[in-house]
Amino acid sequence: MSGPGSTSLPRALPALAGPGNADLVGGRMAPLWLLLVGRAAVGRHWCLILSVGLLWALLGIVIVIDSLDGAIHVPDRWFGIVLLADGVISLAVGATITGTARRMRLFQGVLLTIMAALILMATRHSNFLLALIFGIAFTVDGLVRITIASLLKFAGWRIAVALGALSVAFGLFHLQPWPTWYAGTVGYCIGMFLVLSGANL
Numbered sequence: 001m002s003g004p005g006s007t008s009l010p011r012a013l014p015a016l017a018g019p020g021n022a023d024l025v026g027g028r029m030a031p032l033w034l035l036l037v038g039r040a041a042v043g044r045h046w047c048l049i050l051s052v053g054l055l056w057a058l059l060g061i062v063i064v065i066d067s068l069d070g071a072i073h074v075p076d077r078w079f080g081i082v083l084l085a086d087g088v089i090s091l092a093v094g095a096t097i098t099g100t101a102r103r104m105r106l107f108q109g110v111l112l113t114i115m116a117a118l119i120l121m122a123t124r125h126s127n128f129l130l131a132l133i134f135g136i137a138f139t140v141d142g143l144v145r146i147t148i149a150s151l152l153k154f155a156g157w158r159i160a161v162a163l164g165a166l167s168v169a170f171g172l173f174h175l176q177p178w179p180t181w182y183a184g185t186v187g188y189c190i191g192m193f194l195v196l197s198g199a200n201l
Contacts, residue, residue: 053198060194067187068179076186080119087112119186127182134189135174142167167196 087109094105115133118126145164149157170192174185 055198057195057198060191060196060198063191063194064188065191067184067191076119076122079186079190080116083112083119084116087116124182127185130189131174131182131185134185135171137171138167138174138189138192139171142169142171163196 090105090109090112092109094102094109097105115130118130142164145167146161149160149164154160174189
């Protein structure tokens with residue numbers, strides 16, 4: 001469309017990245033939690049948020065190391081029970097709503113239930129299937145992060161690319177058997193998820 005009241009997309013994008021836009025931080029899209037909490041609250045408690053992010057990442061590193069050394073102190077079945085409960089809740093919620101949200105909830109519930117069942121089975125084949133699922137998920141997530149950051153080049157896009165590369169590297173590492181022959185799949189997947197979540201804070 002054209003006319004005096006219309007704005008072309010190239011001219012509209014810089015306007016969106018302006019300092020007064022409440023949905024952007026430093027020229028990049030703000031995370032959902034920041035939009036919900038608010039910039040003022042984050043500014044007052046930035047030290048606490050930074051500490052939580054660091055502790056979250058450190059906890060993830062500890063879990064990854066714990067899984068890789070073969071001495072798994074956190075039973076995988078705990079994660080399986082949590083995922084199973086989440087899957088059942090998603091299925092129950094999906095049965096009560098309609099539209100696209102219903103399909104998404106049901107898909108999430110089925111996927112979580114399958115993953116929980118594989119974790120609780122704790123067999124060599126189930127561990128391999130989990131490694132395949134997690135490996136592909138981390139690889140695709142990393143590639144998407146890298147692609148979006150490379151195309152948009154928002155403030156801090158190099159950090160986003162680095163995190164994406166880390167996710168891809170972990171996904172590829174997940175797909176090969178060394179060093180635990182898939183026995184530590186659940187532990188170091190949860191640990192790496194915590195590391196990436198902490199870094200995103």
